[in-house]
Amino acid sequence: MHLVRGEGVWLFDPDGRRYLDCYNNVAVVGHGHPRVTQAVTQQQRLLATHSRYLHEGIVELAERLTATLPPGLDAVLVVNSGSEANDLAWRIARAATGRSGAVVSSYAYHGLTEATHALSPEVWAAQERPAHVARVPAPDGYRGAYRRTEDGWAERYAAHVDSAAAALGDRGLAAMYIDPAFTADGILYPPPGYLREAARRVRALGGLLVADEVQAGHGRSGQHLWSFQASGIEPDMVVLGKPMGNGFPVAALVVRSGLLAAVAEETELFSTFGGNPVACVAALAVLDVIAAEGLVGRAAEVGGYLRQGVLGLAERYPVIGDVRGEGLLLGAELVDPQTRAPASERAHQVTEAMRDRGILISATGPAGNVLKIRPPLVFQPEHADLLVQTLGDVLAQD
Amino acid sequence: MHLVRGEGVWLFDPDGRRYLDCYNNVAVVGHGHPRVTQAVTQQQRLLATHSRYLHEGIVELAERLTATLPPGLDAVLVVNSGSEANDLAWRIARAATGRSGAVVSSYAYHGLTEATHALSPEVWAAQERPAHVARVPAPDGYRGAYRRTEDGWAERYAAHVDSAAAALGDRGLAAMYIDPAFTADGILYPPPGYLREAARRVRALGGLLVADEVQAGHGRSGQHLWSFQASGIEPDMVVLGKPMGNGFPVAALVVRSGLLAAVAEETELFSTFGGNPVACVAALAVLDVIAAEGLVGRAAEVGGYLRQGVLGLAERYPVIGDVRGEGLLLGAELVDPQTRAPASERAHQVTEAMRDRGILISATGPAGNVLKIRPPLVFQPEHADLLVQTLGDVLAQD
Numbered sequence: 001m002h003l004v005r006g007e008g009v010w011l012f013d014p015d016g017r018r019y020l021d022c023y024n025n026v027a028v029v030g031h032g033h034p035r036v037t038q039a040v041t042q043q044q045r046l047l048a049t050h051s052r053y054l055h056e057g058i059v060e061l062a063e064r065l066t067a068t069l070p071p072g073l074d075a076v077l078v079v080n081s082g083s084e085a086n087d088l089a090w091r092i093a094r095a096a097t098g099r100s101g102a103v104v105s106s107y108a109y110h111g112l113t114e115a116t117h118a119l120s121p122e123v124w125a126a127q128e129r130p131a132h133v134a135r136v137p138a139p140d141g142y143r144g145a146y147r148r149t150e151d152g153w154a155e156r157y158a159a160h161v162d163s164a165a166a167a168l169g170d171r172g173l174a175a176m177y178i179d180p181a182f183t184a185d186g187i188l189y190p191p192p193g194y195l196r197e198a199a200r201r202v203r204a205l206g207g208l209l210v211a212d213e214v215q216a217g218h219g220r221s222g223q224h225l226w227s228f229q230a231s232g233i234e235p236d237m238v239v240l241g242k243p244m245g246n247g248f249p250v251a252a253l254v255v256r257s258g259l260l261a262a263v264a265e266e267t268e269l270f271s272t273f274g275g276n277p278v279a280c281v282a283a284l285a286v287l288d289v290i291a292a293e294g295l296v297g298r299a300a301e302v303g304g305y306l307r308q309g310v311l312g313l314a315e316r317y318p319v320i321g322d323v324r325g326e327g328l329l330l331g332a333e334l335v336d337p338q339t340r341a342p343a344s345e346r347a348h349q350v351t352e353a354m355r356d357r358g359i360l361i362s363a364t365g366p367a368g369n370v371l372k373i374r375p376p377l378v379f380q381p382e383h384a385d386l387l388v389q390t391l392g393d394v395l396a397q398d
Numbered sequence: 399m400h401l402v403r404g405e406g407v408w409l410f411d412p413d414g415r416r417y418l419d420c421y422n423n424v425a426v427v428g429h430g431h432p433r434v435t436q437a438v439t440q441q442q443r444l445l446a447t448h449s450r451y452l453h454e455g456i457v458e459l460a461e462r463l464t465a466t467l468p469p470g471l472d473a474v475l476v477v478n479s480g481s482e483a484n485d486l487a488w489r490i491a492r493a494a495t496g497r498s499g500a501v502v503s504s505y506a507y508h509g510l511t512e513a514t515h516a517l518s519p520e521v522w523a524a525q526e527r528p529a530h531v532a533r534v535p536a537p538d539g540y541r542g543a544y545r546r547t548e549d550g551w552a553e554r555y556a557a558h559v560d561s562a563a564a565a566l567g568d569r570g571l572a573a574m575y576i577d578p579a580f581t582a583d584g585i586l587y588p589p590p591g592y593l594r595e596a597a598r599r600v601r602a603l604g605g606l607l608v609a610d611e612v613q614a615g616h617g618r619s620g621q622h623l624w625s626f627q628a629s630g631i632e633p634d635m636v637v638l639g640k641p642m643g644n645g646f647p648v649a650a651l652v653v654r655s656g657l658l659a660a661v662a663e664e665t666e667l668f669s670t671f672g673g674n675p676v677a678c679v680a681a682l683a684v685l686d687v688i689a690a691e692g693l694v695g696r697a698a699e700v701g702g703y704l705r706q707g708v709l710g711l712a713e714r715y716p717v718i719g720d721v722r723g724e725g726l727l728l729g730a731e732l733v734d735p736q737t738r739a740p741a742s743e744r745a746h747q748v749t750e751a752m753r754d755r756g757i758l759i760s761a762t763g764p765a766g767n768v769l770k771i772r773p774p775l776v777f778q779p780e781h782a783d784l785l786v787q788t789l790g791d792v793l794a795q796d
Contacts, residue, residue: 001452002452002453002454003445003452003453004444004445004453004454005444005445006444006445006446006447011445024447026447027446027447031445031446031447032442032443032444032445032446037442037443037446040438040439040442040446041438041439041442041443044430044435044438044439044442044646045430045435045439046402046403046404046430047401047402047403047404047409047429047430048404048425048429048430048435048438048644048645048646049404049422049424049425049429049645054399054400054401055400055401055402056400056402079479079510080478080479080482080647081477081478081479081482083482083511084478084479084481084482084510084511087485087510087511087512088510088511090512091511091512091515112477112482112485112486113481113482113485113486113489113511113512113513114485114488114489114492114511114512114513115511115512115513117489246446247446247447247674247676248442248446248676249478249647249648249674249677250647276645276647278645278646279647
């Protein structure tokens with residue numbers, strides 16, 4: 001696909017054909033949002049340099065971000081990508097705990113650097129099993145070991161943290177990384193009890209908890225700005241990724257300064273980077289737009305409406321075995337209705353057929369059979385209607 | 399320091415006071431260059447999203463970059479920072495060679511991720527010695543083991559590659575990383591024989607050679623677009639960093655596709671990133687400006703003029719023990735004239751006094767006693783005059 005222009009929820013190819021973007025989480029407040037564009041272009045003219053000098057943007061951004069987070073999370077490190085932020089979190093976790101083991105979910109994705117690739121079983125090679133990384137089963141209440149119909153199923157999943165940490169042996173648990181939506185694992189979005197129980201166990205083991213908000217943050221869950229907040233937990237570090245600049249490459253790690261202090265004594269960790277002034281104004285403009293346009297509430301509202309539409313399809317088309325998600329991050333799991341076996345090939349066909357009809361979605365999960373619906377937060381009910389109508393048309397053709 | 403605006407070689411604080419930027423290599427074609435600014439702002443309005451879809455910018459950028467490099471270097475991976483590019487080079491080197499050891503210079507810097515921090519002795523903690531990384535002495539012809547006055551001194555330094563690789567033991571040599579200017583090591587810029595001999599030995603050992611052009615690339619050396627080219631070697635991978643977008647966060651790894659093929663079979667390495675359309679037009683505009691304004695030649699010309707000025711100061715002020723560099727990357731090493739001991743505190747004082755007089759330079763090297771002069775390539779003779787005049791005034795005050 002060749003795309004040349006974006007506007008709101010729409011992407012355009014060179015012939016002017018438009019596509020409804022229901023997939024790209026980078027343009028979180030919509031493609032080409034005028035407020036972000038203006039902030040970026042204005043700052044680009046004034047000063048656009050990565051430097052060690054102070055500028056107001058980075059100070060304001062740090063203050064604004066920490067004001068949205070639990071009080072303990074008081075230090076902000078601005079970097080260029082979610083990979084860099086997760087990698088930095090890993091270096092801090094190792095240095096601050098003196099340990100070297102990690103726990104991640106079974107099909108997690110946390111980045112492309114060597115350190116974060118090790119934390120990303122989704123992209124491990126066939127035989128790749130980093131010795132310092134242990135996995136917990138993702139909290140899949142639909143087809144996993146514990147089902148949503150059982151009381152305390154989410155907490156039972158969380159209890160696997162203990163055995164995973166034990167498997168790390170002498171390395172010890174430095175950190176557990178969690179995407180609260182478990183996006184790569186199939187958009188599982190477990191109930192708040194999961195995060196609470198996992199956090200409790202990680203803490204009891206002396207490890208740190210990293211909330212990776214690259215996928216589900218910036219209001220997408222429709223409840224809070226950051227998806228972990230629904231659970232009331234206080235992570236030790238929070239990672240914000242590319243949606244942060246609505247396409248401008250910027251990411252951040254928010255961390256308890258106490259952890260940083262321990263690290264700073266150990267090594268010169270933070271000497272060479274900082275927030276580009278343009279990156280900072282882009283990130284500030286995104287926060288402004290989310291607040292001014294009430295996008296967290298709208299994600300809940302339109303997401304709820306979209307969810308009802310997809311649930312309606314699930315009643316008509318039993319190939320949709322499960323519908324999950326919160327706000328504007330939804331997963332529709334395609335299965336063989338008789339056996340519940342993952343309908344991976346069908347999911348691939350559906351995403352292709354949707355694209356041919358001008359709607360961009362994707363498929364995710366270990367079997368690639370979960371339709372991934374993740375539009376910009378400026379998505380409107382009429383866009384939801386178009387998506388549901390078209391998906392119905394595609395599913396009707398078998 | 400608080401800076402709010404940049405224009406050409408000048409930076410401005412909120413009171414309108416201007417500073418001559420002789421330090422920041424990010425704004426390689428000058429702060430706020432209209433051609434780059436226009437390209438970025440126009441593309442920002444059209445489409446600014448990190449995506450898996452094709453767009454013309456990334457195709458054109460890949461073609462333009464490979465056309466500037468030896469024919470074997472035929473694949474381009476666009477990322478967000480030099481750290482990410484060096485990290486990716488390391489993952490590729492490990493996968494392609496099946497080995498896990500690295501050789502770097504004694505005070506090298508290659509990035510902030512866990513993997514590239516290990517390759518960066520400049521920022522190691524006091525006791526940090528990654529077991530998989532061996533160091534060669536930096537080719538310091540002024541105060542090192544072999545002096546510029548000896549025939550073959552550079553090749554003698556390069557011969558240390560063999561003993562360093564041997565120290566890696568069973569790990570084997572996956573890659574040697576070289577900044578051809580040895581900037582962090584004190585701006586050493588050894589003669590071409592060094593790179594040739596080092597490359598020959600690395601190849602004989604079955605390792606790969608990574609040329610890190612983040613500091614010295616993009617025409618700064620005044621000879622070629624990429625600083626390794628003066629030696630005629632053909633690295634296996636070339637890393638381009640932040641100057642690439644004149645402040646826009648973009649970086650790239652250029653690699654032989656044969657190496658990539660080996661890696662792609664091993665693991666899904668390249669699934670989640672690509673060149674942001676804005677990053678690509680920024681990088682293309684920078685290449686355009688370098689060509690249109692003849693900045694490689696101007697770096698040689700103005701750099702040569704500047705060098706003469708600094709050499710003149712060295713005659714008057716024996717605290718300048720050595721003047722090194724090529725084009726617009728110059729180092730002036732401050733020493734005790736009697737003992738040749740590094741005058742680290744004096745170098746710090748000089749950079750502070752220069753800043754007070756409105757000129758930004760820095761100090762580098764293991765002892766922090768090498769004045770680092772690295773202005774945007776649009777630097778003019780009158781700027782060189784101002785720098786030399788002011789540096790003379792500062793050195794006169796003892």
